[in-house]
Every structure is written in structure tokens, then in C-alpha cells.
Amino acid sequence: MNKPLIDVLAGVRQAPPPVWMMRQAGRYLPEYRAVRDKAGSFLNLCFNPDMAAEVTLQPIRRFGFDAAILFSDILVIPHALGQTVSFVEGEGPRLDPLTTGAALKALPRQCDDTILQPIYETVRRVKAELPEGVTLIGFCGAPWTVATYMVAGQGTPDQAPAKRLAAADPEAFAGLIDTLVEASADYLVNQLDAGAECLQIFDTWAGSLPPEDFERWCVAPTARLVKMVRAKRPGTRIIGFPRGAGRSIPHYVDATGVDAVSLETAIDRQFAREQIQCRVPVQGNLDPEALRTGGETLDRAVDEVLAAFAGGPFIFNLGHGILPDTPVEHVERMLARVRR
């Protein structure tokens, strides 16, 4: 049976477009909260294949999305590189910050693979249970975005700590980025071997860098990552999400070789259609805030996204992750409207 999402990634428009949501397994679902409470910590959930497979499949069962995304986090890579990582309820990730070039140079070059094995087991279990036609997406964080958390020790509004360290000791920072490229390539290849059918690279903070640094810390490392994965597993379909990169996205596409791009909410739609969708299939763009609001605001927002992009190869999705206080009925309403 054909998989609509894979067909779109190959450049073939589908009507209606395939649909999934970033962060579709998460706090807005009561069944997720039940498993999350049982797991204790967030990392326990990520590293327990029974529970991680269960929450990956929950939104597929409830809504019938066209894709499942492995339940994990971009910060399992720093964890497997030996950095202390935890998640504070209601606040987000906390890592032991790496504030000096010396601290970066002291990091191991490779992940402790035994730590990541349970994640590959999750992929195998999800794959075995996935309904026909549903695509399993593997993922990692882009080197720059992961590095911002490793240096700052938490999420930051402006990524200043990472920028500062990259400026103060570019050689050590380049070493960190290289380590992340190699570790992420291995991690993605292992996800493919366990059953992932395509990949997404999340570069949440791609938009915070000036052009030269965007080139050095986002575009070039992502290009190397894509190339390394395809050298080992030729033909792998990869979606890039350079959030905030706006008018630099056409260049990002050409330079990295990604097969598709996920679009944030704020992008100029005419630009995205004429300069991005003419190059590669696109995904995303629905405002998570409109989904939370629901009603006619949501209907209008869905229609605007469809009008802008559904004429070409397109995957319906949000411009960023679903907000935790989004009512489940709004997701049902969105799906009904996309698929009507």
C-alpha cells in the first residue's frame, strides 16, 4: 500500500494532504499524561520502549494521523555524550552547562551506544504495530540547536551563551559541532535500521544567527549530516526544520539537500510558495495558537494554510509544537476540515 507522506516527500501531491502534528504525543492527551505519571521522569519515558512506543502510538489510534514520530527528545544525544540532562516539570530541560572551550574539548567524541539502544527498540516496536499507510518518522536535533542547550544548560530566548562561546573559541565550538554531526548521523542511521521510514532534523534556533554564522553553524553542519546519512543509507528522505530562517530557506534547501522543509507559522506564504515549494515539498505552517483557540478562528486558519500550499506537494502540520492546553476536540475539528 502507498504511504501518502512518503509520496509527498517524493514530490507527488496528495489530496487531501497527509497530516501529522509536531509534539503530537504530549500533555494535551489524557492518555499521555497517564503514562507520563507512571514513568516518573521524562527521560525514563524516553528510555522505556514499552512506554515510549505506547505514547508514540496514542495519537495514531485516537486521530488516525498519517505519520507517527518516534517519542524521544533531541537532548538524548547530549545525555549519551555523558552530559547530565534532566527535565524539570513545567519548565523544560536542564543540563550541566559547558561554558568553556576546555569543557567542550573534554567531551567524548562518541555516544555511549548502550544508552541509545532502548530508543531503537522503541522504533522496532512502533514499526511492528503501525497501521498500514502510516509513516514512521525518526528525528534528531540539528547540531546548532543541540549545541545551544549543551552550552547554556537550558532553553534561552536569544542563544547568547552558545553565540558567546562560538565567538570566544570557534575551534572548540567547531569541535562540538563536528561531534554532534557524527553522533547524530549514527543515531539517525540506527533509527532507519530499526524501521524509521524518513527523518526530520529539528533546528529550532536556526533563526538566531547572522548570515556568516548561519552558514557555518547551521547550513554546513546540516549538509554534512544529510550527506553522512545518505552515504550510509542512500535515498533516505529527510525533512529539515530551520525554524526562523525565513528568506534563507531556499539557500538552506540547495546547500543541505533536504527533501522537504517544515515551515514555521510566521513565514511569508507567497515567498514560501514561490521560492521554497517550487524547490521541495513543504510541511507545516498552521498557527498552534489557532489550534488552541478552535472554532471559526481555527477553520479560517486551516483554510488559509490549505489555500496557500495544498496546490503542490504538502504535508499538513503546525508551525511549531502543539500547545499543552489545546483541547482534543480542536484537533478533531482540524482533521475533519483538512480531510473533508
Ligand code: 1CP
Ligand atoms: O512530558 C512533558 O511534558 C515533557 C515535554 C516534552 C515532550 C513531549 C519535551 C521536553 N520533549 C518532548 C518530546 C519531543 N521533543 C519530541 C517527540 C515527538 C513529537 O511528538 O513531536 C520531539 C520531536 C522533540 C524535539 C525537541 N525537544 C525540540 C525541537 C522541536 C521544538 O519543539 O522546537 C526541542 C527544542 C526540544 C527541547 C525540549 N524538550 C522538552 C522541552 C520542553 C524542550 C524545549 C525547551 C526550551 O527551549 O525551553
